[in-house]
Amino acid sequence: MEAIPNEQPRQIKRPLVLASIMLAMFLAAIEATIVSTAMPSIAADLGGFSMYSWVFSAYLLTNAGTVLIFGKLSDLYGRKPIFLIGITVFMLGSVGCGVAGTMEMLIGARFIQGIGAGALMPIATTIVGDIYTKEERAKIQGYLSSVWGISAVSGPALGGFFVDVLSWHYVFFMNIPLGLLAMAGVILFFHENIEKKKPAIDFLGSIWLILFVSSLLYILVEGGVGIPWGSPEMYMLLGMSALGFILFLHQERRAEEPMMPFSIWKHRSISIANLTSLTTGMILIGVSSYLPAFVQGVMERSATVAGFTLTTMSIGWPIAATLAGRLILTIGFRTTSILGGVSLIIGGMIFFMLSPDRGPIWAGTGSFFIGVGMGLSSTSFIVSIQTTVGWKLRGIATASNMFMRSIGSALGAALLGGILNNRINGLIKEEGLSDHISVDTANQLMDAHQRMLLSEDVRRLLQDALTVGLHHVYAGLLILAVLSFFLITMLPKGEKV
Structure with a gap:
C-alpha cells in the first residue's frame, strides 16, 4: 500500500468513515431522483415552465465551477475540512430551495446548493482512494455506487409521497438531518494529518470558467425562445462565452497551481475517461430531467409512477457498479467500460422509440439500461484514474472527472432544454396560437386538476408538442450513447489494477 499522508497514530475507523461519506453522497444521489420526480409539480406550483431546465442547470453550473477548486483545496488542506464546508453550504442551499416562493428564488438557491455539491461527490470518492489500497478500491467504489440503489428505493417513493400527500418543499428539507448526521460521522471518525502548503488557489481560472459556461448555457436555453438568434444580445453572449474560454485556457497555462492541470490529461486513461464522462453526463441529465415531464404531462400518470421510471435507472447503476468492482480485477478497465457503452446504446435506442402508448414500463426499461451503462463505465473510470496518479494529484484528478460529468450535465440540461422549448414554441406558432398560449402554458400539463381546465384542442396541442x-x-x-461507446474503445488496452 502506498504511503498516505493522512495516516497517523490514531487509527482511522474505515468502516465508519465509509458509512459517513456514503451518507453524504446520498444527499447528492437522492437529490437527483427526488427533485426530478417533484419538478413537474414544482413547475405547476411556481410557474415558469420555460425556466424548467434552469433548476437543473443552475445546480450543475456552480457544481462544475467549484468542483476543481474544492479538489485542489483538498490536496492543500486535507479532505476533511473541505468536505465539511461542502456539506454545510449544501444544507444552506437546501433550506433556500425549501422556502422558495418563486421559480427565480428556487433557481438562486440551487446555485448555492450546487456550490456545496462541488465538494461532496469528488472528495468523498477521493477519501476512499486515500484510505483503501489499490486492490480494495474497485470493490469499495462499487459500495459507493450502491448509494444510488438506496436512493432509488427511497428517492422516487419519497418524492411521490411528498408531492401527492404533503408538499414538494420536503424534498429539500429532508437534506438537513441527513447532512448533520454525515457531518458528525466525518468529524468523529475521520482523522488526517496533512502537511499544509502555502495556498495558491486558481480563483481567476474559476471565474473565467463560470463566465464561459454560464454564457453558453444561457445561449442554449434561451436561444430562439427568449433571445432571437440574430439579435445583438445573442452576439454579446457568444462573445462572452468565447472570451471566457480563451481566458480560461490562458490562465491554466500560466497559473502556479492551475485548477485544471493539463499535465494529468497526458495520461490517456484520464483524458479518454474525462471526455466520455462529458457525453455520459449529458445522457444522464437528459433522462433524469425530462422523463418525469413526459410521464406526467403526456402519459398523464402520477408523480409516483414518474418516479418509478427513474427508479429503474438508479437500481441498474449500483448493481452494475458492484459487478464492475469484480470485473475490473479480472477483465480490466477497458473491457468493463465497453460493456457499459453497449448498455448505454441499448438504453438510447429504447428511449428513441419511446411514445405515449408504450407506457411507463417501456420508459423504465430504457432507464435501467442507462443506469447499467453508467454503473459499469463510471466505476471503471474512477478506479483507473486513482490508480494512475499519486496522493498529491488524486484530489484534482478525481475532481476533473467529476467536473467533466458536471459540465456535460449542465450543457445537456441547457441544450436539451433548448431543443424542447424551441419545438414546443415552434408548434404553437405553426398553429397560430402564440397570442393565447406559450411554452409556460405547459405547466398546466403537469397537474391533473389544471390539465382538466385546458380545452381539448390546447391540451392535445401541448401534449403533441x-x-x-x-x-x-x-x-x-442515442447519438451521445454511440459517441460514448466510440470514445470508450479508445481506452488503453490491457490495463488492470
Missing part, C-alpha cells in the same frame, strides 16, 4: 420535442431530445441521447 411535448412529445415531438422529447423525441428530438431522445434522438440526441
Whole structure:
C-alpha cells in the first residue's frame, strides 16, 4: 500500500468513515431522483415552465465551477475540512430551495446548493482512494455506487409521497438531518494529518470558467425562445462565452497551481475517461430531467409512477457498479467500460422509440439500461484514474472527472432544454396560437386538476408538442450513447489494477 499522508497514530475507523461519506453522497444521489420526480409539480406550483431546465442547470453550473477548486483545496488542506464546508453550504442551499416562493428564488438557491455539491461527490470518492489500497478500491467504489440503489428505493417513493400527500418543499428539507448526521460521522471518525502548503488557489481560472459556461448555457436555453438568434444580445453572449474560454485556457497555462492541470490529461486513461464522462453526463441529465415531464404531462400518470421510471435507472447503476468492482480485477478497465457503452446504446435506442402508448414500463426499461451503462463505465473510470496518479494529484484528478460529468450535465440540461422549448414554441406558432398560449402554458400539463381546465384542442396541442420535442431530445441521447461507446474503445488496452 502506498504511503498516505493522512495516516497517523490514531487509527482511522474505515468502516465508519465509509458509512459517513456514503451518507453524504446520498444527499447528492437522492437529490437527483427526488427533485426530478417533484419538478413537474414544482413547475405547476411556481410557474415558469420555460425556466424548467434552469433548476437543473443552475445546480450543475456552480457544481462544475467549484468542483476543481474544492479538489485542489483538498490536496492543500486535507479532505476533511473541505468536505465539511461542502456539506454545510449544501444544507444552506437546501433550506433556500425549501422556502422558495418563486421559480427565480428556487433557481438562486440551487446555485448555492450546487456550490456545496462541488465538494461532496469528488472528495468523498477521493477519501476512499486515500484510505483503501489499490486492490480494495474497485470493490469499495462499487459500495459507493450502491448509494444510488438506496436512493432509488427511497428517492422516487419519497418524492411521490411528498408531492401527492404533503408538499414538494420536503424534498429539500429532508437534506438537513441527513447532512448533520454525515457531518458528525466525518468529524468523529475521520482523522488526517496533512502537511499544509502555502495556498495558491486558481480563483481567476474559476471565474473565467463560470463566465464561459454560464454564457453558453444561457445561449442554449434561451436561444430562439427568449433571445432571437440574430439579435445583438445573442452576439454579446457568444462573445462572452468565447472570451471566457480563451481566458480560461490562458490562465491554466500560466497559473502556479492551475485548477485544471493539463499535465494529468497526458495520461490517456484520464483524458479518454474525462471526455466520455462529458457525453455520459449529458445522457444522464437528459433522462433524469425530462422523463418525469413526459410521464406526467403526456402519459398523464402520477408523480409516483414518474418516479418509478427513474427508479429503474438508479437500481441498474449500483448493481452494475458492484459487478464492475469484480470485473475490473479480472477483465480490466477497458473491457468493463465497453460493456457499459453497449448498455448505454441499448438504453438510447429504447428511449428513441419511446411514445405515449408504450407506457411507463417501456420508459423504465430504457432507464435501467442507462443506469447499467453508467454503473459499469463510471466505476471503471474512477478506479483507473486513482490508480494512475499519486496522493498529491488524486484530489484534482478525481475532481476533473467529476467536473467533466458536471459540465456535460449542465450543457445537456441547457441544450436539451433548448431543443424542447424551441419545438414546443415552434408548434404553437405553426398553429397560430402564440397570442393565447406559450411554452409556460405547459405547466398546466403537469397537474391533473389544471390539465382538466385546458380545452381539448390546447391540451392535445401541448401534449403533441411535448412529445415531438422529447423525441428530438431522445434522438440526441442515442447519438451521445454511440459517441460514448466510440470514445470508450479508445481506452488503453490491457490495463488492470
